[in-house]
Every structure is written in structure tokens, then in C-alpha cells.
Amino acid sequence: MTRPLYVMIALVCYTAFFVAFVYLIGFVAGYPALPTHVDKGLVGAPAFAALVDVALIALFGLQHSIMARPAFKAGWTRIVPPPVERSVYCLAAAAALGVMFVFWHPIAGTVWSVDNPALRAVIWALFGIGWVIVFISTWLISHFELFGVAQAWRHWRGHEPPPADFRTPFFYRAVRHPLYAGFILAFWATPTMSYGHLLLALGMTAYVLIAIRYEERDLVGAFGNDYEDYRRRVGMLVPGIGRRS
Numbered sequence: 202m203t204r205p206l207y208v209m210i211a212l213v214c215y216t217a218f219f220v221a222f223v224y225l226i227g228f229v230a231g232y233p234a235l236p237t238h239v240d241k242g243l244v245g246a247p248a249f250a251a252l253v254d255v256a257l258i259a260l261f262g263l264q265h266s267i268m269a270r271p272a273f274k275a276g277w278t279r280i281v282p283p284p285v286e287r288s289v290y291c292l293a294a295a296a297a298l299g300v301m302f303v304f305w306h307p308i309a310g311t312v313w314s315v316d317n318p319a320l321r322a323v324i325w326a327l328f329g330i331g332w333v334i335v336f337i338s339t340w341l342i343s344h345f346e347l348f349g350v351a352q353a354w355r356h357w358r359g360h361e362p363p364p365a366d367f368r369t370p371f372f373y374r375a376v377r378h379p380l381y382a383g384f385i386l387a388f389w390a391t392p393t394m395s396y397g398h399l400l401l402a403l404g405m406t407a408y409v410l411i412a413i414r415y416e417e418r419d420l421v422g423a424f425g426n427d428y429e430d431y432r433r434r435v436g437m438l439v440p441g442i443g444r445r446s
């Protein structure tokens with residue numbers, strides 16, 4: 202009975218994360234129909250708002266990074282069954298995003314504002330391209346593996362996980378972390394940058410740069426010289442930039 206139950210749990214967690222991800226796009230875009238977004242939310246003095254928002258970004262970053270570390274997973278899977286460990290991770294990420302959406306404090310003031318309609322259209326196109334890069338990047342390695350569905354499905358069918366293989370399809374031939382690059386592009390590409398949006402973009406960019414350091418350490422541990430050589434040849438977030446000597 203646990204096998205179909207694990208698949209159901211994985212699908213519920215996947216759905217929760219997908220909903221949070223779609224909301225995040227509207228949140229960053231400042232979509233006016235949403236109950237909260239980067240420029241719409243709880244009211245507070247600028248200093249207090251900045252403190253709360255930094256804490257919310259840190260909460261997401263800590264959850265996202267700590268729960269992904271092998272040492273944490275080794276202990277965590279003593280509590281959470283391995284077939285749904287990744288699904289629970291995605292559910293926790295969705296919850297961290299949900300807390301951000303609910304408690305976000307906008308910070309008034311404009312850093313820049315583009316009035317030219319053609320230029321605004323170009324910037325919004327870059328915003329959309331960023332999210333498209335993120336979405337495509339999840340499929341290049343394994344979309345359902347990344348979000349925990351494949352693990353539960355394999356367990357249901359009684360299959361062992363395939364051995365990890367080092368591949369660099371499509372975007373990964375140009376940059377080592379296209380998913381993160383897409384996020385950064387999406388967070389910064391806005392025709393109207395408020396102080397609250399700037400704080401979000403800075404915070405998420407800082408998180409990405411920190412997360413990459415730990416993620417690459419794990420990848421070197423998993424793939425050894427293959428990944429070391431990859432780091433020497435391929436840029437980190439921008440083609441040709443951030444190669445490791």
C-alpha cells in the first residue's frame with residue numbers, strides 16, 4: 202500500500218511546488234490581480250520592511266540549500282522515506298515561497314523606470330526568456346527527477362535508480378548553471394524597479410552565488426575529474442565567465 206501512497210504524495214508535492222512557481226512569476230512581475238506581489242503586501246516602515254524581507258529571502262535560501270546537502274539527506278531519510286525525500290523537499294520549498302508571498306513587505310521608491318514602450322517590451326521579453334530558460338533547464342537533466350515524481354514512480358514499479366551520469370545537454374554546454382542564470386535574468390529584467398524589487402533581486406542573486414559554491418562541491422564529489430574539467434571549460438552563469446582554473 203505504501204507504493205501508490207508514495208506516488209500520491211509525490212504528485213501532491215509536485216502540484217504544490219508548481220502552483221508556488223507559477224505564483225512566483227506573477228509575484229516578481231507585479232501582476233496586479235494577485236493578492237500580494239513584490240510591490241503589494243504588508244505595510245511597514247522601510248527599515249522594518251527590509252529586515253523582514255531579508256529574513257524571508259534567507260528562509261528560502263537556507264531551506265533550499267541545507268535540505269539539498271548530502272549530509273542532511275542522510276539523516277533526513279531516517280525520518281522521511283527515501284522515495285518521497287525529494288518530494289518533501291519540494292513541498293518545503295513551496296511552503297518557504299508561500300511564507301514569502303504572505304509576509305512580504307513592499308518598499309516604496311523607484312530605482313529606475315523605463316517609459317519607452319518599445320524598450321519596455323524588450324525588457325518584458327527578457328523577463329519571459331528568463332523563466333523559459335528556467336523551465337527548459339528543468340527538463341534537460343530530468344524534470345520529474347528534480348521534483349521527486351520519478352523517485353516515487355520507480356519505487357512503485359520496483360525499479361532501482363539508474364546510476365548518475367554526467368551530461369551537458371543544450372544550455373549546459375554554454376553555462377554550468379542555466380537554471381540559476383534564468384532566475385537571475387527574470388529577477389532583474391523589469392521596466393520599473395522598486396526598492397522592494399531591488400532587494401528581492403539582490404537577495405536572490407546572493408543566494409544563487411552562495412548555493413552554487415556548495416552545489417559544485419557536491420558535483421565534484423559525485424563526478425570527480427569530469428566536473429572539474431567541465432568547470433575549467435564552461436562559464437558559471439554567463440558563457441565564458443566564471444570558469445575555474
